[in-house]
Amino acid sequence: MKTPRNDAPILVTGGSGYIASHVVAQLLQAGRAVRTTVRDKGSPLSVAHLVALAKKAPGTLTLFEADLLEPGSFDEAAQGCQVVIHMASPFKLAGLDNPVRQLIVPAVEGTRNVLRAAERARTVERVVLTSSVAAVYGDSADLAALGKTAFDDKDWNTTSSETHQPYSYSKTAAEREAWKLVKEFNRFDLVCINPGFVMGPSLSKRADSTSIDFMINLAGGKFKMGVPDLRFALVDVRDVAAAHIAAATLAQASGRYILTSGSLSVLDMADLMRARLPRPYPLPKRLAPKFIVWLAGPSQGFSRRFVKQNVGWPLAFDNSRSISELRIQYTSPTKTLVDHVAQLEADGLLLHR
């Protein structure tokens, strides 16, 4: 993209989502003409918070209905845009009966449909794709297997499949498809944002996002008897939104950007929260032994291979390009977690066990 234009409309797919709502909110605050797609414009839980935000902000909001699985569905929304931020994609780690149909097809077909809409629009100069660290690595054990101390933006997930870590596979396949199509179209550039596990306050009361469900479980006491020694690359939802906007508006943004404020175990997160939350929560205080997690894994939705390759392994990422090029100043993990709990409490979404 040669000259970013502030007056051109900008499309965000899946504006009803947890992260996308923050992107829409920050763009509206910046005075931009924002277009966003949702599956159902009539669902108050999906759109009421966006409409309310638009009323108070200097920018404008136009809602479109679109489905990842419907060819041509994003065409109207993309017309006249200079930038498309493609964020809509199912994010589910558990409770899947058919991961191909529920995750992989919508992620890959959706990416094709959105990129084709951008191609047909003729005005689009950049697509920002919300990928994930899940497209950078599959299992934590991959780091040691590669002989590295931290994953970086040149790494690709080569260990996930339709049957092992299917969400990670869906993100890898979708990002690979995007790079392939952009080369084929040769009409606009692609910038990928690869966030770690996103936490922090939500702008809506929806609780079906995996990030929100995880915090409801953690602060609500699901792991109070002991938690598996799993590490995640944490990142604040507000920083992830800011990175998307930087990727959409800085002419020099390019390639892939890993976003994380640091890798923490779930027990580290609980310890940070315990030290700063205003009252006691039923947070875990100890690790569950790996062999117990291995034995119980399948009944809790974790395969034995997942446990073997992820529990107890170190995890680290190089986020330096996000700081030097997108100028992200990371929110501290403690603030991310504490603000998230405060929002869930304020919205009456925490049920203590």
Ligand code: NAP
């Ligand atoms: P979310 O709240 O569950 O949002 C998912 C969005 O995708 C919703 O807007 C949903 O629309 C939309 N969607 C799902 N299936 C669709 C379909 N068939 N057609 C149209 N829209 C569809 O999840 P999120 O955490 O904000 O995730 C947003 C993006 O960030 C995803 O691409 C995800 O892979 C990526 N990401 C998330 C994290 C994280 O930790 N949360 C980390 C890295 C990357 P409806 O409102 O209609 O359901």
